Amino acid sequence: VSWLLLLGVVGGVVGAGLATGFVKGTDNSFTIPGTEAQEGIELLDRTFPQASGTSAQLVIVAPDGDRVDDEPVSGIIADAIDDLDGIDGVIAVTDPFDEMVDGLVSEDGQAAIIRLQFDGQSTDVSDATKDELTGVAADTRAAMPEGSQVAMGGDLFSTSVPAITITEAVGVLIALFVLIVTFRSIAVAWFPLASALIGVGLSIVLIFLASAFTSISSTTPMLALMLGLAVGIDYALFIVARHQDQVRSGVDPEESAARATGTAGSAVVFAGVTVLIALIGLGFAGIPFLTTMGIAAAVAVAVAVIVSLTLTPALLGFAKGKVMGRPRRERRSRKGTARAAGTTADDATASTPTPTARRKGFAERWVTMVTRHPVVTTLAVVVGLGLVAIPSASLHLALPNAGVQPKESEARQAFDLTATHFGPGSNGPLIMAGTIVTSTDPLGLMDDLKAEIEQFPGVKEVALATPNETADTGLIQIVPETAPDDPATADLVRELRAAHDRLLDEYGVDLKVTGFTAVGIDISDRLGAALLPFGIFVVGLSLVLLMIVFRSIWVPVKAAVGYLLSVTAAFGVVAAVFEWGWFADLL
Structure with missing residues (x-):
């Protein structure tokens, strides 16, 4: 059965991989139906198309004491305008010295902005066009006098598309190391990781197949990857850990695999369902791309649950009894060790041997202390989380822009130059x-x-x-x-x-x-308005689910209160770092 199941999973992955020939790829364009910003964009699309697309801007700053309307800077700006006007996809280039336009030359005359308009949204602009734009910026920078600053930025470059980097690979290696330490076995440590990776692979393939029928943003596969990998390892870990404990206790490996799947597997199912509820609840925001992200991530979690309940037991079947791992050394208390050292051979034969006292580990001592003082522990945790949650009252929602990109990026440099010489509002007209x-x-x-x-x-x-x-x-x-x-x-x-x-x-x-700024504000307002119904939906369904599992009211209520406290505390930490600036320099 293990071989058949493993072959079926491998065949499914191969078949899904072959089917990827039908995918259309990701699409980062999005709409927010029912908002005024969206209605305005649609109006411009119909009647003012040259103003409805995305934009970019080339920021040029002359050396200290010079002006952009003096030679040679003015001539360099004119050459840059000619070069930009010839790039494919650029439908309008605004001369900063045009008398019909205000605000493209700074008040002190040291800086100027060449504004570009494109036909279509940022996702419609090709990488080749972006490369040409940055190339013109580089040529202009080389032609400017020493001490000048030139940077290409604007809405077109305000967001970066996420991609898989070496960071994800390092995270997988760290997870493998933790699993090796946990199970004290290299072979067993691979089981949860293999299950998670196969589940994530299947999920990503399914998501890209869905792009043939609906728009999928480039962020969606990344979200599914992170969630699928995390819960995939976690859920498989439940089953493998239970199986290892049972085998160490003398249970037959085959019977143990079945018993572990039947016991820990139920916890996996209910844990997965609660996560599915939260992800599907993202639809309350009424933002199509966010709803799609939630559904795709929910698919990744569902696949992780299925793989954990099917592939993980099959892998355990291959291992047979080789899952026990390296045995732990018995630890004895100092008093027991001293007593054992002071006992002579005659004493050993004359007296009845007593078992050596086992020294409790940190986790056991901690749990003992907590359960011995439940009231004090509960008050301490609630008050502590409440204090941490205080900054959440000042949390403001906003979409990312070039101002949050790394300082070494050209888009961030253009953003900062614009804010310095033209005011912060010039970055979001x-x-x-x-x-x-x-x-x-x-x-x-x-x-x-x-x-x-x-x-x-x-x-x-x-x-x-x-x-x-x-x-x-x-x-x-x-x-x-x-x-x-x-x-x-x-x-x-x-x-x-x-x-x-x-x-x-x-x-x-x-x-x-x-405009781009108004769209971001409308999205933030939608998200803020959806928090309450989202919370009611997630907490309410989770309460019902937990009541079914535990056949109790107080256990689900305590779990819901703990969830709300932890989420609010998490918001508080985010606000303290990004709104108040606490420890922000460490990031």
Whole structure:
């Protein structure tokens, strides 16, 4: 049976690998149905396509004391504009010295931004195009006088696609080392790891096969890989550890494998189901790509459970009785050792031998202490977790941007240069778009709207206010005073949207706030609003499941309270590090 099962798993992996010829690959584009930002993007796609795609910007900083509008810097900028205009996929290059555009030359004249617009989202821009862009940046950097700074960045380079690196391989080796120490056997240590790797392989293949029918982001396989590997090792570890203990106790290996699967296997099933509940609950956010990630990760966990209950016992069948591992040396208490050392041969024959006292290990002593003082332990844990959870009240949600990339990356350098010379809001401009087809004076209407929007608190400037070529849609580009992930920027977006009805009555334009920054704010708001129903769904179903398992009310309630405390404490740690800056320098 073990051979047949193993051959079946190998055949399944090979067959799934052959089927990967039908996959379409990952797609990092996403939509957020029902949000104003998404409606604005769709409006621009229909009527203002040259402004609906992703953007990039080349930041050029002259040496100290020089200006970008003086030679030779101005000539170098003109050459860079010509080079960028000829790159495939670039549909518009904005000259920083264009009189129709504001905000692309710093107030002191030392820095300038060449803004690029693309046809399509960031996922539609090829790697070859990105290489050409960075090549132009490198040529411009080489041509600039000494002391200058040049960097290519913007929305196109704001996020990096995750990939498997040497870090994952190191993690697997560390896991193998821990398993060897745990089981005291190299052969046995491979069983959980082999089960996890095979399960992850099957999951990744299934996820890529699903890309033939739906969009799968590049983050989805990475999430499935990490979760599948973690729970795969964990679940197989339950069964192998139980099996090893039973064999050491004298149970027949074949009977022990069956008994371990029947006992520890039930724990694996229920543990897997609780994780599935949490992952499927991601659908409460109403964000399609996040729902897809949750389902894909749930598939990886389900496969890990199935592989642990089928392949792991088969591997144990191959091992037979060779799972005992290296025997542990018996430890004796000092008192027992001294008594044994002081006993003579005559004493040994004359007296009845007494068993040597066993010295308790740290874990056993710890559990004994905790169970002996349950009230004190419970209060200490609850108060401790409560204190750790305090920073979670200041936790703010936001999508990652170039500001969180490594400092040595060019996108991060462009982000920092833009914030230094143009203000933090220049890294996340907002866009307002609306239909102006009923207007008899489109240019005058856009000027009036520009003056109106500039009066809002938090608006640094309106960089652009213009109708499209057919004069049926107007576009306003707003530069906030604050950074894209600053809560004040989110407040500005809400204030602009709150003024929708008033602007509609006064100017007859149905304006929608959109753009990359607005999309991120809408996603954060969706996630924040989904936390409560998500928590109710996960905790509620987990309570029901635990009641079925333990046939008790108090055990599930205590487990739910512990879960909530641990999650809140985890949020507190995240906020303390990334919001308050505690120990951030160590990362």
